[in-house]
Amino acid sequence: MNRDGKVLIAKRPDGTHQGGLWEFPGGKLESNEPVQDALKRELHEELGINIQHAHPLMRVHHDYPDKSVLLDVWKITAFTGEAHGKEGQTVKWINTGDLNQYDFPEANQPIVKSAQLPDRYMITGDYKSLNEAAEHLKKRIKQGIRLIQFRANYLSDDEYLAWSTRLLEMCAKLNVGLILNRDLEVIKTLSPDGIHLSAKRLMACQSRPVSKQQWFSASVHNEQELEKALRIDIDFVVVAPVLKTQTHPEAEPLGWDRFRLISEKATCPVYALGGLSVEHMDLAYMHGAQGIAAIRGLYAES
Numbered sequence: 001m002n003r004d005g006k007v008l009i010a011k012r013p014d015g016t017h018q019g020g021l022w023e024f025p026g027g028k029l030e031s032n033e034p035v036q037d038a039l040k041r042e043l044h045e046e047l048g049i050n051i052q053h054a055h056p057l058m059r060v061h062h063d064y065p066d067k068s069v070l071l072d073v074w075k076i077t078a079f080t081g082e083a084h085g086k087e088g089q090t091v092k093w094i095n096t097g098d099l100n101q102y103d104f105p106e107a108n109q110p111i112v113k114s115a116q117l118p119d120r121y122m123i124t125g126d127y128k129s130l131n132e133a134a135e136h137l138k139k140r141i142k143q144g145i146r147l148i149q150f151r152a153n154y155l156s157d158d159e160y161l162a163w164s165t166r167l168l169e170m171c172a173k174l175n176v177g178l179i180l181n182r183d184l185e186v187i188k189t190l191s192p193d194g195i196h197l198s199a200k201r202l203m204a205c206q207s208r209p210v211s212k213q214q215w216f217s218a219s220v221h222n223e224q225e226l227e228k229a230l231r232i233d234i235d236f237v238v239v240a241p242v243l244k245t246q247t248h249p250e251a252e253p254l255g256w257d258r259f260r261l262i263s264e265k266a267t268c269p270v271y272a273l274g275g276l277s278v279e280h281m282d283l284a285y286m287h288g289a290q291g292i293a294a295i296r297g298l299y300a301e302s
Helices: 035-047 096-101 106-116 130-142 157-173 199-204 223-231 255-265 278-286
Strands: 006-011 050-063 068-080 091-095 120-123 147-150 177-180 194-197 215-220 236-239 270-273 291-294
Touching (some): 035 050, 091 096, 177 215, 199 223, 215 223, 236 255
Parallel strands (some): 177 194, 194 215, 215 236
16 A cells, blocks of 8 residues: 555466456465565565565455465555566556456455455444534544444434434545444435444345445354355454453453454454454454454544
């Protein structure tokens, strides 16, 4: 990623596996070569850049008819040098919102979704009024939040519908995604940026309930729920609770090792949720997370 938030893509040479399609630059590990060393070597050889800062993003296992691949994906946020096709390949910087206009290998599809998602995913708390909710969201958006889940179990269906209508209009003007968390029948007249299913709703869902142009996410707590989410074409999941939480103190936390086992099986981006703050971000990255989801903890309350 460059300083403007654009992502670099490259075109695979004709005659190679998946030739003619676009990809995210990288290469193969040599025997016994550490991943970070391979990353630095390959991107210097292919693009002429030197990595200054990178963190793990996800690992993608994918089976093609003729071969199986494991993609160890890293996000590079600082580098020196001017990225160019050092080996004669076509490269270009594009807005992440335009990634869907390019044809990528099937194994790259989870990476496309990951590149379009932020590392902080805000979940709303309790508000006394719609105005209070709107002002709180504006404050968080001003601080950099770009994706919000509107979860408000304390509202009636009619209230949720009214509040959602107002908040969707506000977020659209501010270019921020708002994902709704409610029974689909309640919000069927709305066009949100996405919908989120609780684990209970997920297990009762038989097929993807929204278009490919909208985000589809769900809460999962174990491998069984993750498998169900993947079967119905989920875009990303929220795995919880990683640590003890104020919201559900009775829930047994997964811990980071169990979180890693679940994220390793996910062929989609995974957010860590439960007792976390931005101070846990690097730890979340190291265990396979896209980033952190939280009601509190993404910023100091003020």
